[in-house]
Amino acid sequence: MLRKNSIILYDILFIIMIHMTNGQTVKNLTAITWSHATNSQKLLNEVLSSDINFIEADIVFGYLKNDESKTQQPIMAHPPDVESDLTLESFLTQIWDFNKNTTKEKQKGIKIDFKSTDVFTNSISILNKMWNTDYEIWLNADIFSGPSNNTSTIPVDPDVFLTESNKFPNVTLSTGWTTRWGINYTEGIYTHEQVKVMIDGIKKHQKNNAITFPVRAGIAAQSIETLNHLYQSLNATNLVTFTIWSSENDNVNVENLRKMIFHFGLDKVYVDVPANLSSQLRYTNDSSRIHTKQSFVKNIMLNKKKNGKSCKVFFSQQKPFIAQI
């Protein structure tokens, strides 16, 4: 958790680091930026030439455009689409090539969302070739039915997903629940039962992978207690984080969502929500002495000129960074 007297270090290269008073350095996960549905060659090109940190994309069992034989294979598309100009294999290879040829800070992470059990099992041979990377790969799937009573979407088989992903020890698992929510929804939480099946499923398959739980903003805002139980139940065996997502126009109690984010801490929660919601979140705790990037840097620069020993200056390979208690 962020404490009032934490040392803050601003990294000009966007991955903002938080220096804690206990000497730990943690990442400000809310600063990570995302692409969405990067399911075509055009979109992939755009994202690779942008500053975005994480590439999000969907995988279905379909076929390549213009493939007369209509051979089924894992392709980048979102249901109901079943064709694409980009296969999973090409998608992963292109990002691999890109990341190999760039600096660590500029490497892109990958979050791929498997839309069915079928496409997941048919992707394993491809993943086998490309999971052991020095950049992050997240395997995402909704593996249980969730709030509020979303029984219309069939989840990916949890046993298959959790067992097979054992083959990829340092890939991050992003396991979630199907959800039903929207502009007119106000009631609904991730229930004790829904959290319990997730905990049991993960424990049963003895996963040691890092796990991030994708939770829908409007529902997560009302589920601190059960999500806390989920976190506590697994944090001894797995590195646990949350990824908050939201659909455009979802009803969200913003103040409760902020409470949820600050409850777990900026180093435990990724936030991937539409701009409108994001702009309301104010990650900076107004009542503590955490400054905005610009005013902070300016202030410390001035302080340093007045009194060289009153503040700390940190150096990285690229540029000096400034921090203060």
Ligand SMILES: *[C@@H]1O[C@H](CO)[C@@H](O)[C@H](O)[C@H]1NC(C)=O
């Ligand atoms: C964390 O990142 C968010 C989003 O960029 C930013 O608004 C916030 O000030 C950062 N907080 C810290 C402590 O670095």
Ligand SMILES: *[C@@H]1O[C@H](CO)[C@@H](O)[C@H](O)[C@H]1NC(C)=O
């Ligand atoms: C690697 O990046 C450099 C600089 O951006 C570029 O000139 C070069 O062509 C790239 N090499 C490959 C194999 O992509």
Ligand SMILES: *[C@@H]1O[C@H](CO)[C@@H](O)[C@H](O)[C@H]1NC(C)=O
């Ligand atoms: C995964 O493990 C390999 C081998 O130990 C290591 O080189 C790589 O950096 C790891 N990747 C991540 C994302 O942790």
Ligand SMILES: *[C@@H]1O[C@H](CO)[C@@H](O)[C@H](O)[C@H]1NC(C)=O
């Ligand atoms: C969930 O939805 C199904 C089908 O619409 C319905 O039969 C069932 O009663 C609902 N359950 C709850 C708890 O709302």
Ligand SMILES: *[C@@H]1O[C@H](CO)[C@@H](O)[C@H](O)[C@H]1NC(C)=O
């Ligand atoms: C059910 O959940 C899935 C996955 O979260 C989502 O794609 C789908 O739109 C949801 N269905 C409804 C009716 O909200």
Ligand SMILES: *[C@@H]1O[C@H](CO)[C@@H](O)[C@H](O)[C@H]1NC(C)=O
């Ligand atoms: C939400 O409720 C309003 C008022 O009852 C209604 O006009 C609107 O169609 C509803 N929206 C959706 C997406 O259900």
Ligand SMILES: *[C@@H]1O[C@H](CO)[C@@H](O)[C@H](O)[C@H]1NC(C)=O
């Ligand atoms: C992780 O769980 C342990 C119990 O296993 C608890 O003592 C500890 O406080 C938890 N860590 C965090 C960061 O919540």
Ligand SMILES: *[C@@H]1O[C@H](CO)[C@@H](O)[C@H](O)[C@H]1NC(C)=O
């Ligand atoms: C942004 O969200 C607020 C609060 O939910 C809503 O009143 C407003 O209409 C939204 N604006 C846009 C552009 O969607």
Ligand SMILES: *[C@@H]1O[C@H](CO)[C@@H](O)[C@H](O)[C@H]1NC(C)=O
């Ligand atoms: C903001 O900081 C104050 C003072 O440190 C603290 O009491 C409060 O709980 C914090 N609020 C949030 C949402 O973290």
